[in-house]
Amino acid sequence: MAQIAQLLNAMPDIITIAPTMQRLVSAAFPALLRGFYSEAKLNECLRIEVPSSGEGLTYNTHTLELRCHLAVTNLTPFQVIIDRLEVEASLDGGTLGCVHVMPTTIKSGERYLLLVRGRSYMPPSAIEYAKANAKHLNLGVSAFVVTNVRRFTTTRRMDYVKNFALQ
Numbered sequence: 001m002a003q004i005a006q007l008l009n010a011m012p013d014i015i016t017i018a019p020t021m022q023r024l025v026s027a028a029f030p031a032l033l034r035g036f037y038s039e040a041k042l043n044e045c046l047r048i049e050v051p052s053s054g055e056g057l058t059y060n061t062h063t064l065e066l067r068c069h070l071a072v073t074n075l076t077p078f079q080v081i082i083d084r085l086e087v088e089a090s091l092d093g094g095t096l097g098c099v100h101v102m103p104t105t106i107k108s109g110e111r112y113l114l115l116v117r118g119r120s121y122m123p124p125s126a127i128e129y130a131k132a133n134a135k136h137l138n139l140g141v142s143a144f145v146v147t148n149v150r151r152f153t154t155t156r157r158m159d160y161v162k163n164f165a166l167q
Contacts, residue, residue, distance in 0.1 A: 039152045046080065047073040048141050048156045051113070057089055057137065057164040059096055059120070061127050066098050068116040070141065074106040081105050081146040087116050091137035091164075094126035127166065136160045 050056035051071045058067045068087045074080045082104045088097040098118020106112045122130075139158040145151065 039150060042076055042145075042147065042150065042152060043154045045075040046143075046145065046154055047071075047075065048143060048154070049073075050139065050158055050161050055165050056161055057139065058167065059089075059122070059165070060167050061122070061124075062167075064119050064121055066096050066116075066118050066120045068098075068139070070114045070116060071111060072106055072114055072143075073111045074108055076147065077108050078147045078149060079105060079107055082114075082143050083146055084144040085114070085116050086142040087118070088140040089137050089164075090140075091130050092134040094122045094130060096120040096122055131166050134164075134166070136162050137164050 049071050051069055054069060056069055059065070060067075066087070066089070068089070070085075070087075072082065083101070085100045085102070086097070087100070088095060098116065098120050100116040100118055102114075104112065104114065136159075139161050141156045141158070143154050143156075145154055
C-alpha cells in the first residue's frame, strides 16, 4: 500500500517530465521526431476557428479594410510559429481576401486569439447585394506554420459563418 502511495505521489513529476524531455529531444534532434510527427499529424493538432462570440469578420466598405478574428489552439507538444495567414471570405455578391504577415508564437497547449487585417476591394454593386442578401459566409484560411520538427502549410475551410458584419 505504501508503494502505491509513493507511485501516486511521483505521478505529477512524470507528467511534467515527459513534455520537457520531448521538447529537449525536438530541439537537439529534430530528425528523430520528424518521422513520428508527420505533417498530417501536426495539421490535426493545430486548430483554427472563428470564435463564436463577437464579430468573426468585419468589412468596412468605406476604407476597404477587412478584419477577421481567429482562435488558434496549439495541441502539439511543440511551440508553433505562424509566419503568414491568408484569409478568403466568400459571400453572396463577391469574395474578399487578404494576406497578413505576422510571425506569431503560440506555445504548446495555448489558445491564441489573432486579428488578421488587410485591404480588399469589393465593387459597390456587390456590397449592396451582399448587405441585402448575405446571411452567412464561407471562410478559407491558409497558414504557413514553423515548428522545431518541420514547416508546413495548413488550410481550413469554415462554412456558414454567421458572425460577420458589412459596415
